[in-house]
Amino acid sequence: MRLLDALAAGSSSTRLAAALAVGTHPEPGFVDALVERCAIEPDFFVRDMLTWALTRLPSEITVPKLRVELGSEHAQARSQALHTLSKIGDPSAWPAITRSLLHDADDEVARSAWRAAVVLVPDGAKQGLAAELAMQFGRGDREVRLSLSRALVALGDVVEPVLRTAMASHDPMVRAHARATERLLRDPDAGFDLVVDAARRVVALGPEREETTAC
Incomplete structure (x- = not known):
């Protein structure tokens, strides 16, 4: 009970230490508390430790709990659950990576979904995933675009037709x-940045200048 209380303490260092302790001595009874805390934890380093603690527990216990979180109305709950599923790497979670998550309106959720998808996707579904991801070319800021590119690159040569x-x-x-x-x-x-910057110049100067600005 002291550890559970510490996971919700006001001090981030206390919460971090509690998550470390739970992961060091994993007990299935902590799963619900870890998952719930992931959804609301404001500190990045604590969230990362919570994810690590969850990876220390049996996937047959954690994965079903995390799949439920994918339907949460709270973006952080969805994003962190996806991130944790990608770290666990259990292929049984693949069906939970839905099209709606891959196209989530929240950029952090979508980025987490892309990363989880390329970890969990079976070989036979890689082409379909590549096509789904390619529908979002041009989305978001630099970090979002780079995340999408990295996800596609992780799929390998199968992405060439969609490119x-x-x-x-x-x-x-x-x-x-x-x-x-x-x-x-x-x-x-x-x-990566040079090519994206070239596109901005194309938009400003007009398509007839594309060949000179894209080089």
Whole structure:
């Protein structure tokens, strides 16, 4: 009970220590408290420790609890549950990564869904996942776009057809994002920002200048 109380203490260092203690000596009885705290914990480092503690428990206990959280109305609950599922890596969670989560209006939830999806997706579903992710080219700020590109790159060469389609889009931001992703696929050290910046110039100068600005 002292550990449970400490998980909700006012001090983040106390909550962090409590999560560490729970993970060091995992007990199934702590699952509900850990999952509930993930949904509301404001400190990033504490959330990460809560996730670690959950990975220390049997997946047959944690995964069903986390799947319930995916339907929460609270974005953090969905995002953290997805993040934890990606760390657990149990393939049985794949069906819970729904299209609505992959397209969630909250960027953090969507990013967590992309990362979880590429960890959990079976080989036979990779092409479908690539097509689903590619529908969101051009979404969000730099961090969101880079997360999407990294998720697609993690799928490997199976993404090449969707990249070719996106690079022929009428939307210059979609084209640029697809080009940046293709470059990351070929060369992980390539400059993602340069390609996205080129797209902004295309928008400003007009499509007739695309060839000169995208180089």
